[in-house]
Amino acid sequence: MTTNFTTLPPGPLLDRRVLAKAAQQVDDLLAELPAPPARTAAQRDEAASALDRIRTMRADYVEAHAEEIYEELTAGRTRYLRIDELVRAAARAFPGLVPTDEQMAAERSRRQAEKEGREIDQGIFLRGILRASKAGPHLLDAMLRPTPRALDLLPEFAESGLVRMEAVRLERRDGVAHLTLCRDDCLNAEDAQQVDDLETAVDLALLDPSVRVGLVRGGEMSHPRYRGRRVFCAGINLKKLSTGGIPLVDFLLRRELGYLHKIVRGVFTGGSWRSRLIDKPWLAAVDAFAIGGGAQLLLVFDHVVAASDAYFSLPAAKEGIIPGASNFRLTRFTGPRVARQVILGGRRIRADEPDAQLIVDEVVEPEDMDGAIDAALARLDEEAVPANRRMVNLAEESPEEFARYMAEFALQQALRIYGADVIGKVGRFAAGERA
Structure with missing residues (x-):
C-alpha cells in the first residue's frame, strides 16, 4: 500500500485544512493495517514512514503558528486552560x-x-506551545491555578483540617499541612491517581490561610516486604506503565507542571499587588527510600530530613525513560559528575555516605526522625522564610528556563514511553510481578 501525502504549501502561512487532509490520509492508512503488534515488518515500516511525514508537518505547523493557535484556543489568553483541556480544545x-x-x-x-x-503528537503540540514566548508562560500560569477538585474540598478542609484521599491523607496540625503518602500496598508507587491526589493536597495546603508550612512523608506500609514501616516513594508504577496506564498529559506532564511546580512557585490565584501567587515553605521526610519520582520530589523541597538507613536513586535511564525535571535540577545540587552517575548510570546514594549531603539537609537515626522533623518545621515557620525561599527559587530556577526544559521534555518523554526498549523492560517487570 502506498500513501500519497498532501504536502504543505511553501510560505509562512500553513493552511490548517491541508494539515487536516494529510492527517486523515495517515489515519485511513493506520485503520487499514492490523494492530501494531500484528503488523509485518513491511507494514511497520509503512506506518512509521507515514507517521514520520505527518509528524514533520505537525511540528512545522505548530512551530510557525504556536502563538496564533494558543490565542485562538484561549480567547486571546483570557482563558486559562490546563494541558488536558488545551489538547482537547x-x-x-x-x-x-x-x-x-x-x-x-x-x-x-x-x-x-x-x-x-498518539501521545507523541500531543508532545509535538505542547513542545511548540511551551516554546512560544507568550503562550508558554501563560500555560505555566494555567497549570499553577488551583484545581476545581481542590476548590470544592477547600471549605471542608478549612473547617475540619482533614481530607482523606486514595493516595494521600492531608491533615492540618498547628499550622502544618501533613501530606502523608498512603498507597500502602504498592510502596507509594506513582500513578495518575497519586498525581491527582497530591496536586489536590498541595493546592489545599497552599490555599488554606491556617497553613504556614507543608510536610510530605510516606505512611506505614502493608506491603509484605515493608509491613509496618514508613516508606517515602518507590517511583513510577511500572505495572501501570506496561498496561498503558501512565499517560503523558495526565501523569508525566501534569506532575511536573502541576504539584511539583506549585511546591516551587506556589499556587496562582491572580492575587493582589503583592503577588499573584501563594507560596509556602515545604519539608520532605524520607523513610526507607526515595526512588525515581520520589527522589525527584526531594529537589523541590526547602528542607529534607532522611533516616540514616534510607537511600535515593533515579533508575529512569535504566528503565528507558527521563526522570522528570531531575535532568534540569539535579546538577545544581550535586554537580555534573554525580548527576550523571545518578541519572545515566543509575547510581544509588545511601543516606549515610558523603554525597547524600548534597541532596538532603539532615540524616538522623530512624528513631530520631520525628524530633528532627519537628525542629526543621519550626525553623521553616520563621517569618522571613517565605520571602527568602521565593527569591532563592527565582534565582535558581527561572520560569523561562523551566518552560524551555519542559517544552523539550514533553516530546522526548513521549518518544521514550513508546521506545521498544521501554516496552520490553516494563513488560518483563510486569510479568515478573505477576509470576
Whole structure:
C-alpha cells in the first residue's frame, strides 16, 4: 500500500485544512493495517514512514503558528486552560494537529505495546506551545491555578483540617499541612491517581490561610516486604506503565507542571499587588527510600530530613525513560559528575555516605526522625522564610528556563514511553510481578 501525502504549501502561512487532509490520509492508512503488534515488518515500516511525514508537518505547523493557535484556543489568553483541556480544545479547533478524544480513548484501552503512540503528537503540540514566548508562560500560569477538585474540598478542609484521599491523607496540625503518602500496598508507587491526589493536597495546603508550612512523608506500609514501616516513594508504577496506564498529559506532564511546580512557585490565584501567587515553605521526610519520582520530589523541597538507613536513586535511564525535571535540577545540587552517575548510570546514594549531603539537609537515626522533623518545621515557620525561599527559587530556577526544559521534555518523554526498549523492560517487570 502506498500513501500519497498532501504536502504543505511553501510560505509562512500553513493552511490548517491541508494539515487536516494529510492527517486523515495517515489515519485511513493506520485503520487499514492490523494492530501494531500484528503488523509485518513491511507494514511497520509503512506506518512509521507515514507517521514520520505527518509528524514533520505537525511540528512545522505548530512551530510557525504556536502563538496564533494558543490565542485562538484561549480567547486571546483570557482563558486559562490546563494541558488536558488545551489538547482537547486543539483537537476540536485544528483537526489533525493532535489526536481526537475518540482516538485517545482507543489508546487508553490498549496496553503500551499495542498503542499507535498518539501521545507523541500531543508532545509535538505542547513542545511548540511551551516554546512560544507568550503562550508558554501563560500555560505555566494555567497549570499553577488551583484545581476545581481542590476548590470544592477547600471549605471542608478549612473547617475540619482533614481530607482523606486514595493516595494521600492531608491533615492540618498547628499550622502544618501533613501530606502523608498512603498507597500502602504498592510502596507509594506513582500513578495518575497519586498525581491527582497530591496536586489536590498541595493546592489545599497552599490555599488554606491556617497553613504556614507543608510536610510530605510516606505512611506505614502493608506491603509484605515493608509491613509496618514508613516508606517515602518507590517511583513510577511500572505495572501501570506496561498496561498503558501512565499517560503523558495526565501523569508525566501534569506532575511536573502541576504539584511539583506549585511546591516551587506556589499556587496562582491572580492575587493582589503583592503577588499573584501563594507560596509556602515545604519539608520532605524520607523513610526507607526515595526512588525515581520520589527522589525527584526531594529537589523541590526547602528542607529534607532522611533516616540514616534510607537511600535515593533515579533508575529512569535504566528503565528507558527521563526522570522528570531531575535532568534540569539535579546538577545544581550535586554537580555534573554525580548527576550523571545518578541519572545515566543509575547510581544509588545511601543516606549515610558523603554525597547524600548534597541532596538532603539532615540524616538522623530512624528513631530520631520525628524530633528532627519537628525542629526543621519550626525553623521553616520563621517569618522571613517565605520571602527568602521565593527569591532563592527565582534565582535558581527561572520560569523561562523551566518552560524551555519542559517544552523539550514533553516530546522526548513521549518518544521514550513508546521506545521498544521501554516496552520490553516494563513488560518483563510486569510479568515478573505477576509470576
